Amino acid sequence: MPKILIDDREFEVKEGELLIEIMLQNGISIPHFCYHESLGKDGNCRMCMVEIEGQKRPQIACDTPVKDGMVVRTKGEKIEKTKRGILELELVNHPVDCPVCDQAGECKLQDYYMDVGLYDSRLDVPKVKAKKHIHLGSEIMLDQERCVLCKRCVRFTQIYTKTNDLIVEKRSDRSVITTFPGSRFENGYTGNVVDLCPVGALTDRDFRFKKRVWFLTRSKGICTGCSRGCNIWVDHDKNKHQDDTIYRFKPRRNDKVNGFFMCDYGRYSYKKENENRLYQALLNNQTIDIKTALKECENIFAKSVLWVADASLSLEELAYIKALSDKEEVKLVAFLDVYTDDAFEDKLLKKREKASNINAIKLLGIDIVDDTDEVLSRYEYAVLFNFQHLKEKFSLKKVINFTTTDKDIADFYLNIPIASVYEKNGTYINCDWILQKSEKIISKDIQPLTLIELLARIEKRHFDENGVWKEYLSDIKELKGLDISLVGEQGYKIEAKV
Ligand code: SF4
Ligand code: SF4
Numbered sequence: 001m002p003k004i005l006i007d008d009r010e011f012e013v014k015e016g017e018l019l020i021e022i023m024l025q026n027g028i029s030i031p032h033f034c035y036h037e038s039l040g041k042d043g044n045c046r047m048c049m050v051e052i053e054g055q056k057r058p059q060i061a062c063d064t065p066v067k068d069g070m071v072v073r074t075k076g077e078k079i080e081k082t083k084r085g086i087l088e089l090e091l092v093n094h095p096v097d098c099p100v101c102d103q104a105g106e107c108k109l110q111d112y113y114m115d116v117g118l119y120d121s122r123l124d125v126p127k128v129k130a131k132k133h134i135h136l137g138s139e140i141m142l143d144q145e146r147c148v149l150c151k152r153c154v155r156f157t158q159i160y161t162k163t164n165d166l167i168v169e170k171r172s173d174r175s176v177i178t179t180f181p182g183s184r185f186e187n188g189y190t191g192n193v194v195d196l197c198p199v200g201a202l203t204d205r206d207f208r209f210k211k212r213v214w215f216l217t218r219s220k221g222i223c224t225g226c227s228r229g230c231n232i233w234v235d236h237d238k239n240k241h242q243d244d245t246i247y248r249f250k251p252r253r254n255d256k257v258n259g260f261f262m263c264d265y266g267r268y269s270y271k272k273e274n275e276n277r278l279y280q281a282l283l284n285n286q287t288i289d290i291k292t293a294l295k296e297c298e299n300i301f302a303k304s305v306l307w308v309a310d311a312s313l314s315l316e317e318l319a320y321i322k323a324l325s326d327k328e329e330v331k332l333v334a335f336l337d338v339y340t341d342d343a344f345e346d347k348l349l350k351k352r353e354k355a356s357n358i359n360a361i362k363l364l365g366i367d368i369v370d371d372t373d374e375v376l377s378r379y380e381y382a383v384l385f386n387f388q389h390l391k392e393k394f395s396l397k398k399v400i401n402f403t404t405t406d407k408d409i410a411d412f413y414l415n416i417p418i419a420s421v422y423e424k425n426g427t428y429i430n431c432d433w434i435l436q437k438s439e440k441i442i443s444k445d446i447q448p449l450t451l452i453e454l455l456a457r458i459e460k461r462h463f464d465e466n467g468v469w470k471e472y473l474s475d476i477k478e479l480k481g482l483d484i485s486l487v488g489e490q491g492y493k494i495e496a497k498v
């Protein structure tokens with residue numbers, strides 16, 4: 001295999017690979033603005049300069065294919081002077097906004113200045129001014145003065161969404177990012193440009209000024225907005241006088257599921273985790289304790305009752321409900337039509353099924369019912385397991401509603417709060433049959449029990465998701481031999497013939 005030396009360290013490479021890729025893969029610090037793994041090289045920012053033996057001038061690592069025997073240096077007086085010079089040029093017209101900039105703490109310009117800059121400004125002419133606080137559309141704010149013109153945002157709309165919403169207008173130091181006159185930046189994936197922007201030029205209206213990023217705890221989660229199951233970062237914080245609260249979702253790379261990105265619908269769906277939550281059991285709209293609520297459940301479970309499972313419950317919850325319905329000999333159904341939204345689907349990530357575990361319903365063989373009215377007409381009682389749809393159809397029934405939300409629940413006989421997706425452990429099977437784990441992230445002061453804990457209490461036993469795997473999931477043909485504890489971040493592909 002060809003070998004190269006970077007700062008005296010030897011690396012085996014594939015001929016033709018870009019030098020910057022090898023450096024980033026091996027954790028070698030290399031400043032870069034315009035290059036991004038998802039967009040490739042553009043060569044416009046000149047931040048990634050390195051010295052290459054045998055070359056007169058420094059070269060950009062993002063447009064240098066490696067060759068056997070190449071000797072590269074990122075340190076030393078000459079190259080550091082070059083890097084400082086480039087950075088000084090980037091900062092000539094950059095406003096001194098760091099204290100009021102929402103990107104502070106995750107700004108690449110700030111990081112590089114601390115790494116290789118650290119000079120006093122030599123500027124004795126006024127900086128070129130540009131527009132600030134431009135609402136581009138959707139949730140995106142643009143500050144043209146902070147832009148380093150790396151064109152990542154422009155290229156994202158050319159390469160990924162192919163909507164060409166953003167452009168560079170004017171020339172040289174008057175160049176600015178903008179939209180075409182009269183058009184708004186709306187393409188369903190706009191939030192990704194905020195993640196791509198290395199500086200504070202593009203910020204998220206929804207998040208800005210809500211929280212300094214260094215206070216946030218970052219945990220790994222799965223989006224449950226549709227059956228794609230995009231991998232996400234859940235950024236949350238529990239400060240002194242507040243409960244553990246989610247502030248934003250950001251995409252987390254998984255090449256088998258969502259690549260680098262996520263859609264706006266999923267990105268802003270974090271809000272429902274914080275809002276309209278139910279924390280107290282309600283019997284005929286009167287608060288009751290959980291013990292009384294579960295006793296009442298038991299009474300109704302014994303009657304002729306229809307159980308309805310939601311397709312966003314975890315695989316473990318669905319398996320447990322299925323096992324209990326078999327044991328109690330009650331009818332368990334799923335209404336999958338209610339999740340279908342043809343207008344939502346596109347060729348990128350969004351899937352028409354707006355539920356995260358439809359394939360788990362299929363794998364478990366839960367009865368999928370099309371004629372909702374016919375099934376409902378046969379039952380006087382219903383138990384809804386986090387099923388938030390068709391509420392009007394249940395208005396004449398006596399309903400037990402296990403739910404995360406307090407919205408539109410006044411008509412129901414008994415409402416019981418349950419933990420939400422980020423308050424429990426669980427697995428989800430996405431549209432491509434990739435099984436993914438989601439772990440408990442949020443711990444609230446008043447934490448609703450998980451659905452499994454509640455059902456286990458009715459059964460008068462101690463039980464959790466691990467127990468469900470042992471008792472009810474390990475025998476399923478498609479899951480045989482799977483050790484769930486070994487399923488990693490890339491998920492596990494199920495060979496399903498459902
Ligand atoms: S707005 Fe951000 S991503 Fe777009 S060109 Fe400027 S610095 Fe780059
Ligand atoms: S595509 Fe689906 S899973 Fe991905 S972020 Fe959007 S709603 Fe969530």
Ligand code: FES
Nearest residue numbers: 032045046048062
């Ligand atoms: S990252 Fe290499 S020129 Fe911009």
